[in-house]
Amino acid sequence: MNLDDDLRCALKRQPPSPDFADRVLARIARSDLEGGRGTGESGKPGLAALRWLAAAAALTLVVGGSMRYYAYQQSVAEAERVKAEIRLALQITSEKIAMVQLRLATGSTYERSGRNP
Amino acid sequence: MVFSLALHALRSRQAAEDLAQEVFVELYRNLARLESAAHVAAWLRRVTSHRCIDELRRPRRRLEVFTDVLPDRGEMPVPPEPFLAGRLRQLVGELTPVARMVVVLRYQEELEPSEIADVLQISINTVKSHLRRSLAALRKGLEA
Numbered sequence: 001m002n003l004d005d006d007l008r009c010a011l012k013r014q015p016p017s018p019d020f021a022d023r024v025l026a027r028i029a030r031s032d033l034e035g036g037r038g039t040g041e042s043g044k045p046g047l048a049a050l051r052w053l054a055a056a057a058a059l060t061l062v063v064g065g066s067m068r069y070y071a072y073q074q075s076v077a078e079a080e081r082v083k084a085e086i087r088l089a090l091q092i093t094s095e096k097i098a099m100v101q102l103r104l105a106t107g108s109t110y111e112r113s114g115r116n117p
Numbered sequence: 118m119v120f121s122l123a124l125h126a127l128r129s130r131q132a133a134e135d136l137a138q139e140v141f142v143e144l145y146r147n148l149a150r151l152e153s154a155a156h157v158a159a160w161l162r163r164v165t166s167h168r169c170i171d172e173l174r175r176p177r178r179r180l181e182v183f184t185d186v187l188p189d190r191g192e193m194p195v196p197p198e199p200f201l202a203g204r205l206r207q208l209v210g211e212l213t214p215v216a217r218m219v220v221v222l223r224y225q226e227e228l229e230p231s232e233i234a235d236v237l238q239i240s241i242n243t244v245k246s247h248l249r250r251s252l253a254a255l256r257k258g259l260e261a
Contacts, residue, residue: 012225020137
């Protein structure tokens with residue numbers, strides 16, 4: 001192999017640890033609490049989380065594109081890494097859906113209690 | 118992509134995961150400004166690369182190895198890696214911060230010099246110059 005190929009091999013993508021997604025979510029949740037980002041710019045609960053969902057979906061598409069590319073060019077191990085990234089994106093999406101539902105439910109409860117004190 | 122860019126640049130899993138987390142938190146804060154999946158990918162590459170360079174330029178950086186148990190490079194000389202891939206990663210780790218990032222973007226992300234120039238906000242000639250000099254240094258390091 002020449003140096004270019006050797007470098008591609010040496011610098012191929014590496015996956016993060018399995019609990020990386022959990023730690024990212026925890027950090028985002030902390031960041032939400034510290035920055036008061038539980039509400040969106042319009043003040044509606046869960047808007048920020050909805051934006052995150054859009055990003056998670058976008059990332060899924062990016063990773064999906066990568067998967068086709070690597071399936072063609074790289075090894076089975078590389079495909080496994082991409083699958084892990086998709087799993088991460090889906091996990092983030094599902095967590096955020098749950099968060100949005102919770103926030104919307106909480107918002108509805110407040111609205112109801114405000115109208116009927 | 119984010120974690121791996123940071124890993125190859127910083128050569129520490131812990132530092133790379135910390136940096137990747139920061140990048141995703143920043144992504145979350147900037148979602149309103151991002152319009153498409155391609156935009157998100159380009160944004161992630163740019164922010165990750167600049168954060169890596171900033172981290173590498175800090176006077177005292179964290180551990181520069183793939184394991185978490187060895188002492189800092191300043192405290193003990195790092196022996197040459199016995200295998201080619203490891204030796205290459207080690208040599209890439211000895212490049213200057215910008216040159217290192219150029220090489221990682223070129224060979225991990227398969228970016229063209231013009232795309233690397235865009236990510237790092239430097240001229241295409243600077244990118245080509247970094248690539249040329251880095252490859253020469255890597256060849257020399259492998260022969261040593």
